Amino acid sequence: MLHSLIMGEGRPMVILHGFLGMADNWKTLGKQFSENGFNVHILDQRNHGRSPHSDLFDYQEMAQDVKNYCQKHDLSDIILIGHSMGGKIAMIAAQQFPELIEKLIIADIAPKTYPPHHSDIIKALESVDFSKVNRRSDADEMLEPFINDFGTRQFLLKSLYRKKDKSYGWRFNLPVLGAAQNSVGIHEDFIEPVQIPTLFIRGGKSGYITDSDKLLIDHAFAKAELATITEAGHWLHAEQPEKFYDYVIDFVK
Structure with a gap:
């Protein structure tokens, strides 16, 4: 079972970090969400942080990890936030387990394949x-x-x-993770568009989500919005936490 940081009471919110990250990267924002009506669960993905190590790096399995965690902790109708690699996992979870998720926030990653760059x-x-x-x-x-x-x-x-x-x-x-670096950026096309209300937030200085990617987003997510934090790069939640927080709160409330 995945290790997590749990804080607060209220609507369930699950946060997924990016490649080579860990739950602690989101601790400050998680605390802020927890103080405003959310039961926050920040997960360490497999092979990251304090979660178990595995020989397998596979987005389908990692999405299943999220579902298993939610079942163990009796979480339903969750708000799911994923950054970068975590966003890839969140997208797969939304496709595979739409009944689990009320709203989806994807931070600075698009539904497309990225070339290896790690x-x-x-x-x-x-x-x-x-x-x-x-x-x-x-x-x-x-x-x-x-x-x-x-x-x-x-x-x-x-x-x-x-x-x-x-x-x-x-x-x-x-x-x-070193052996899997060529797989980190992959994307598998969805059979059907995701119907969950979804907010994509990109960093204006990042380049991970381009203007033309909006077509890909709209094709894969039927109820998608795109917001931009102009002054931020790829780690937008760390560089501009207040603006990231405001976008999420406006979207979920």
Whole structure:
């Protein structure tokens, strides 16, 4: 069963993080939602965070993970939020289990296939020699030659943890996720359009959802809206949390 952060009472809201992320990435926003009438469940996907590791990376299975979690916690008519990889999983869940979801929010990912683009990050993560890591800053220094952006490094370092033997490691299952990097961007065409009210929110500086992608969105989601946070990139919920929150609240209420 997937690990999760649970907070608040009220309407059920399930949040799915992106590739190489974890539930903690959404903790601040989750708390804000929980203080405004929502029972928030922020999940660690399989092979991420504190959830079990698996040799399988498959969106159908990961969507089933979400359904299984909701059944275990007796959640129905959920508001489902998914960012990037989490958005891919949310889209599959909406197609496979529409009866589970009341409203859907997809953050900065479109219903299309993306070319592989995580190889530099995977190489950076694989370059970290944990025998020489005594503190967080040591791992940061090893990542820096591969990843110039400070924010990206801090995002990845969220998954750094100290094991029982006091050595450091990654919480995510790097061998499996590294091998699956070519599958992260895939999209399978839907047989029927999803009828769930859906809000796509894109970052204006991101490029993950282009203007022409609106046609794809409307084809796959019959009740879709598209909003843009102009000042944000791909991590729009972290870069502009207040605007992201406002868009979600306006849509679900």
